[in-house]
Amino acid sequence: MVIPHFAVVGKSETGKTSLVVELIEVLRSKGYKIATIKHTKGDFSIDSEGTDTFKHAEAGSELVVFSTPSETSFVVKGALELDDILSTTSDIGGYDLVIIEGMKEEDIPKISVDEDIDGGLYHHRDVERVINWIEEEIKLFNTINKLPGSDCGRCGFKTCKKFAEEILQNRAEIQDCRRSPGDKIDLIVNGEKVELTNFPAKIIKNTLIGLVSSLKDVDDIDSIEISFDE
Numbered sequence: 152m153v154i155p156h157f158a159v160v161g162k163s164e165t166g167k168t169s170l171v172v173e174l175i176e177v178l179r180s181k182g183y184k185i186a187t188i189k190h191t192k193g194d195f196s197i198d199s200e201g202t203d204t205f206k207h208a209e210a211g212s213e214l215v216v217f218s219t220p221s222e223t224s225f226v227v228k229g230a231l232e233l234d235d236i237l238s239t240t241s242d243i244g245g246y247d248l249v250i251i252e253g254m255k256e257e258d259i260p261k262i263s264v265d266e267d268i269d270g271g272l273y274h275h276r277d278v279e280r281v282i283n284w285i286e287e288e289i290k291l292f293n294t295i296n297k298l299p300g301s302d303c304g305r306c307g308f309k310t311c312k313k314f315a316e317e318i319l320q321n322r323a324e325i326q327d328c329r330r331s332p333g334d335k336i337d338l339i340v341n342g343e344k345v346e347l348t349n350f351p352a353k354i355i356k357n358t359l360i361g362l363v364s365s366l367k368d369v370d371d372i373d374s375i376e377i378s379f380d381e
């Protein structure tokens with residue numbers, strides 16, 4: 152499952168943070184549980200020199216968790232890809248939406264505060280319009296999450312996203328998908344199914360396909376089953 156997300160982008164001092172704050176307030180009042188990501192270029196840390204957590208990291212700890220009765224901060228010493236951040240956010244659980252401030256270069260839905268952008272929405276100081284757009288994006292993500300995500304093209308559309316857009320336009324139905332959700336990945340350990348988010352599922356699937364397709368006598372791969380006991 153990919154948690155619904157979008158980025159608020161624009162040059163510095165053009166009102167990104169103000170818009171993010173306004174959107175959080177409106178969306179919270181509508182019942183959405185929000186997570187946010189602030190992206191910045193350059194070397195910057197929320198941890199400061201001299202603190203205990205700073206000393207832990209200096210000594211070599213690669214993940215430092217600062218825990219208090221009212222707050223938990225995770226500081227990963229090293230950059231993570233957006234997919235990893237979203238997957239971790241999803242694992243923490245319960246969020247309906249992630250709003251990202253920055254990350255203009257990522258291929259994700261975007262709202263621009265200062266100029267028209269391809270495939271995104273220009274803010275135009277119209278928060279109601281932005282909220283409508285966000286709610287449509289959430290619906291799109293939630294529909295994509297019901298599909299296998301393999302972008303196989305068997306439904307006649309190149310990607311599951313395109314097919315999900317057709318569903319939302321009432322021009323297709325989920326059952327028209329030509330692959331079942333079960334062909335994503337079923338990982339059974341000790342007889343119990345292990346729930347996988349998109350990121351680890353993709354890694355396992357791609358690794359297996361890569362390994363198996365390199366074997367002689369293997370042509371097209373429609374499914375792979377592996378089972379063993381230790």
Ligand code: SF4
Nearest residue numbers: 303304306311328329
């Ligand atoms: S057939 Fe299903 S899995 Fe394949 S692209 Fe269409 S929606 Fe995605």
